[in-house]
Amino acid sequence: MAAGDKSRLDGSALATVLRILLPIFLALLVGALLLLALGKDPLAYYGYVVKRGLLSPTGLQASITRMAPLLLIAAGLIVAFRSGLWNLGVDGQFLLAAVCVAALAPGMAAHGFGDVITLGACFIVAMVIGAAWSLIPAFLKASHGINEIISTLMMSFLGVSFANVLIKIPFNDPTTTVPQTATLPVEDRLARLGDSTVHWGVILAVIMVVAVHWMMERSSFGLKLQIVGSNPRAAIHAGLNVKLLTYAAFAISAGLAGLAGAVDLLGVHGTIRADWNPAYGILVIPLVFLARFNGYAVIAFVFFFAVLMIGGESAARRLGVPTFFVLVLVALLMLFFAVTEFLDQARKKKTGA
Amino acid sequence: MSALLTEAFIGSLIFGALTAGIPLLLAGLGEQISEKAGVLNIGLEGMMLFGAYAGFAVAYSYSSFTIGFLAGGLAGLATACLMALLCVVWSMNQIVVGIALTLGAEGLTALLHHFQFSRSYPRLPKAETLPLPGLSELPVVGGALFDRNLLVYLAILLTVFMVWVFNRTQLGLNLQAAGDKPAALDAAGVSVKGTRFAAVLCTGFLGGLGGAYMSMVGGGLFLPFMTGGAGFIAIVLAMLARGHPLWVLIGAVLFGVSLSLATALQVAGVNIPTDVIQMLPFAMVILVLIIFARHSYLPPALGIPYHRGER
Numbered sequence: 001m002a003a004g005d006k007s008r009l010d011g012s013a014l015a016t017v018l019r020i021l022l023p024i025f026l027a028l029l030v031g032a033l034l035l036l037a038l039g040k041d042p043l044a045y046y047g048y049v050v051k052r053g054l055l056s057p058t059g060l061q062a063s064i065t066r067m068a069p070l071l072l073i074a075a076g077l078i079v080a081f082r083s084g085l086w087n088l089g090v091d092g093q094f095l096l097a098a099v100c101v102a103a104l105a106p107g108m109a110a111h112g113f114g115d116v117i118t119l120g121a122c123f124i125v126a127m128v129i130g131a132a133w134s135l136i137p138a139f140l141k142a143s144h145g146i147n148e149i150i151s152t153l154m155m156s157f158l159g160v161s162f163a164n165v166l167i168k169i170p171f172n173d174p175t176t177t178v179p180q181t182a183t184l185p186v187e188d189r190l191a192r193l194g195d196s197t198v199h200w201g202v203i204l205a206v207i208m209v210v211a212v213h214w215m216m217e218r219s220s221f222g223l224k225l226q227i228v229g230s231n232p233r234a235a236i237h238a239g240l241n242v243k244l245l246t247y248a249a250f251a252i253s254a255g256l257a258g259l260a261g262a263v264d265l266l267g268v269h270g271t272i273r274a275d276w277n278p279a280y281g282i283l284v285i286p287l288v289f290l291a292r293f294n295g296y297a298v299i300a301f302v303f304f305f306a307v308l309m310i311g312g313e314s315a316a317r318r319l320g321v322p323t324f325f326v327l328v329l330v331a332l333l334m335l336f337f338a339v340t341e342f343l344d345q346a347r348k349k350k351t352g353a
Numbered sequence: 354m355s356a357l358l359t360e361a362f363i364g365s366l367i368f369g370a371l372t373a374g375i376p377l378l379l380a381g382l383g384e385q386i387s388e389k390a391g392v393l394n395i396g397l398e399g400m401m402l403f404g405a406y407a408g409f410a411v412a413y414s415y416s417s418f419t420i421g422f423l424a425g426g427l428a429g430l431a432t433a434c435l436m437a438l439l440c441v442v443w444s445m446n447q448i449v450v451g452i453a454l455t456l457g458a459e460g461l462t463a464l465l466h467h468f469q470f471s472r473s474y475p476r477l478p479k480a481e482t483l484p485l486p487g488l489s490e491l492p493v494v495g496g497a498l499f500d501r502n503l504l505v506y507l508a509i510l511l512t513v514f515m516v517w518v519f520n521r522t523q524l525g526l527n528l529q530a531a532g533d534k535p536a537a538l539d540a541a542g543v544s545v546k547g548t549r550f551a552a553v554l555c556t557g558f559l560g561g562l563g564g565a566y567m568s569m570v571g572g573g574l575f576l577p578f579m580t581g582g583a584g585f586i587a588i589v590l591a592m593l594a595r596g597h598p599l600w601v602l603i604g605a606v607l608f609g610v611s612l613s614l615a616t617a618l619q620v621a622g623v624n625i626p627t628d629v630i631q632m633l634p635f636a637m638v639i640l641v642l643i644i645f646a647r648h649s650y651l652p653p654a655l656g657i658p659y660h661r662g663e664r
Contacts, residue, residue: 034461038468086448136639144646149395149448150589151642157582158635164628282456289449322467324577327460334453338445 019344020290020297023336024304030336031329040321048319053311061197066306069094069264070284071205074298075212076256077281077288082216083249084229085141089152090257090281092159093133097126098261099163102181102272103171105265109188118188122262130258131251133159138250142243148250160277167274179274190267201263206299208256213295225249257281283327286334305330360492362621367497369613370606371505372571376401376563376580378508378605380587382515382598383559388591389519390552391532393656395451396436398584399458400429400557401564406462408565409477409575410469418480422504422565429561430554432458437553441546444658455584463577470575480570502570504562511559515598528552529596535659545659560584582635589638593645608634 032042052059073090080087101122108118137155140146173182190199216222228235228245235242260280265272287305291297312326380401387394394400407428412421436454439445480502488499519525530538531548539545567583568575586608594600611633618625 034464038464088452136643140642140646146642146646147393147592149393150585150592151639153582153585154589154635154638154642157585158632158639161628161632161635165626165632168626168628282452285452286449286456322464324460324463324467327456328464329460331453331457331460334449334456335439338439338449338453339443342439342443342445 015344019340023290023333023340026336027329027332030332031325034328035321035325038321040319045315045319045321048315049308049311051311052314053307053309058197059310059314063303063306063310064198064202065268066310067302068199068201068205068267069260069278069280070287070302070306071202071209071299072256072260072263073281073284074288074302075205075208075295076253076260077284078209078212078216078293078295078298079225079249079256080253081288082222082229082293083225083245083253084232085246085249085253086149087134087137087152087250087253087257088149088282088285089134089137089154089156089159090254090284091277091279092156092163093130093254093257094261094264094281095163095277096133096159096166096261097129097258098265099166099171099181099272100129101126101262101265102184102269103166105188106182106184109184115188119190119266122266123259126258126262127255128258130261131255133258134250134254135247138247141250142246156281163272163277164274167272173271181272184266184270186270189270190263199267201267204263205260208259209295209299212256216293283330286330286337290333290337359621362617364494364497366610366613366617367494369617370609371497371501372609373612374605374609375505375508376567376571376583377587377590377608378512378602379563379566380560380584381590381594381601381605382508382511383556383563384588384591385515385594385596385598385601386528386552386559387549387556388655389528389532389596390549391535391655391657391659392440392549392553393447393451393588394433394436394553394556395448395588396432396454396458397451397556397560397588398580398582399451399455400432400436400560401567401580401584401587402455402458402462402578403432404429404561404564405568405579406465406564406575407561409568410465412477412565412569413475418477418502418569421477421569422562425565425569426558426562429557429559429564431557432561433553433557436557437550440658441549441553444660447656447658459578462575466575466577474574476573477569479573502566504566504570509602512598512602519596519598531659532655539659539661545661549659560587563587586634586638589642593641608637611637 028046032046035042035045053063054060073094076090077087104125105118105122108121113121133155134152137146137148137151140151141148167181168179171181172179190201192199193203216226224235224240224245225248227238227240228242228249232242235245264278283305284302287301288298291301308326308329309323312321312323315321316323380397384394384397404425408421408425411424412418415421432454436450439450440447482500483503483506484500485506489495491499519528527538527543527548530541530543531545531552535545538548563583564580568579572579590601590604590608594604614630614633618630
């Protein structure tokens with residue numbers, strides 16, 4: 001299960017469904033035991049999460065809206081992971097891009113630039129900032145072979161603190177008491193779809209995931225990235241420019257994380273307060289794994305997770321179970337996923353497949 | 354600027370550097386053992402966090418620092434046990450498992466903190482110190498360096514002990530072989546998986562101990578997410594030290610200085626936004642990586658599970 005593994009279609013459909021549903025079931029089960037230990041009713045909690053995240057119209061719309069940044073981050077991670085690169089710095093890339101867009105958008109809107117120009121400029125700036133924040137890890141990896149796990153994580157911590165400095169000093173809105181950026185008027189934000197509260201950034205995000213999936217599966221560029229990912233030495237022998245491809249994979253991955261920041265800001269928040277860090281990236285990483293880097297599966301998992309997040313946030317207010325519980329669920333999901341993966345491999349080895 | 358050179362400033366800088374540096378030293382030395390044996394332990398942050406929580410919770414309920422430290426180390430050890438089972442015995446992806454453990458530790462300790470301590474925020478009393486006779490009376494540095502908790506001296510002694518283990522013992526050779534040429538170790542009749550398993554357990558214990566020092570001595574209380582990336586910095590320290598424990602010590606002190614600069618500058622009356630200060634250690638890691646890029650060294654078999662007979 002290296003980062004560059006391709007998704008495979010093997011075994012019966014039943015086995016595939018089991019392999020995905022079993023970890024989810026086990027994670028929810030252990031989560032339920034934890035809730036019991038904390039003196040909470042697990043059935044009430046899960047029921048409430050489903051009710052508020054999936055069944056109520058406002059909850060469902062909130063869940064779908066939440067998918068936008070998660071999907072864009074996931075799209076970037078698919079590119080990185082399939083290229084054998086562990087971009088674990090998406091949170092810094094996301095937040096820095098979001099903060100810069102938060103400063104740019106209200107200014108441009110106030111100066112009477114049209115929506116198209118403002119949004120276009122914001123998207124481009126966000127992608128460039130995200131990509132720029134991955135430049136040092138890309139350089140260290142491409143030129144010196146330094147492990148990108150560490151360098152991207154360090155850049156992420158650095159980026160989150162730097163974003164706070166930006167919010168508190170140069171981009172601070174002096175009219176508010178809490179340090180935050182100027183607020184983008186609601187009419188200048190991303191347009192809603194019909195009567196819903198869902199903005200069109202979600203559609204953009206779905207398109208991006210499908211596009212990235214197509215790029216990695218069907219285009220020659222994607223194939224080259226996959227070769228670099230699965231066997232760098234073979235890639236050099238095949239005459240591929242491994243350095244350039246490494247930079248490209250980093251830039252696309254981090255650029256999409258930056259775009260996620262722009263969409264979340266322009267679609268939902270309109271302003272950023274100091275010390276806001278949703279840390280979406282570190283939560284999306286397990287989902288992308290669970291989906292075996294497959295774009296369509298990612299969409300399904302992100303939807304499941306968005307429901308869990310939105311429902312979990314309501315439950316935190318209502319039932320007194322902090323959202324930290326969702327973190328524990330994700331960790332359990334990842335561990336059980338790893339275990340089922342292992343058992344699956346062991347079974348295959350035994351049957352000689 | 355003359356305020357920067359006062360006794361109070363230098364004293365608080367050294368004191369803070371050591372307080373912030375000891376958890377990094379313990380965790381960094383621990384990580385070095387794993388890395389040497391060929392396991393990249395990304396879950397170190399989670400092990401520290403469990404150690405920080407368990408150390409504080411136990412020390413608080415039993416009013417004993419010794420039992421607290423032991424609990425912290427054991428909590429890290431237990432986490433490492435899970436990691437070793439999944440990654441060493443079952444050959445799972447070390448990075449996925451490491452991230453999962455860190456996420457789980459963040460969630461679980463924050464959850465437990467919420468239900469136990471978030472209403473009262475209890476604090477531990479100041480940790481007992483062991484003044485070294487003579488040395489602790491030195492001006493300026495005496496109190497900051499030689500009137501510290503017993504664990505501080507033990508951590509520094511551990512560095513020396515590890516130099517000896519790595520360079521002079523069969524155990525050190527075995528560790529090195531497990532990371533450099535696992536097949537050779539196997540051929541010599543020593544279990545690769547056993548060696549790696551033991552190495553990961555050592556990492557867990559030391560990481561947990563480092564976390565416990567952070568909550569029990571450094572802060573006197575537990576806060577959610579309190580390790581704040583220290584585990585990852587420790588991984589970098591181990592990576593840049595190229596297998597030499599003394600370099601982990603030097604690195605830990607340097608990072609300790611950059612972490613403690615904030616408090617020391619406030620003592621000196623200089624006000625810099627805390628976010629700028631928080632950037633310092635991470636900026637330093639990046640800078641060090643760029644400057645010493647060529648010199649960082651990781652064992653060839655790092656991160657690769659061992660299967661007998663595979664090439």
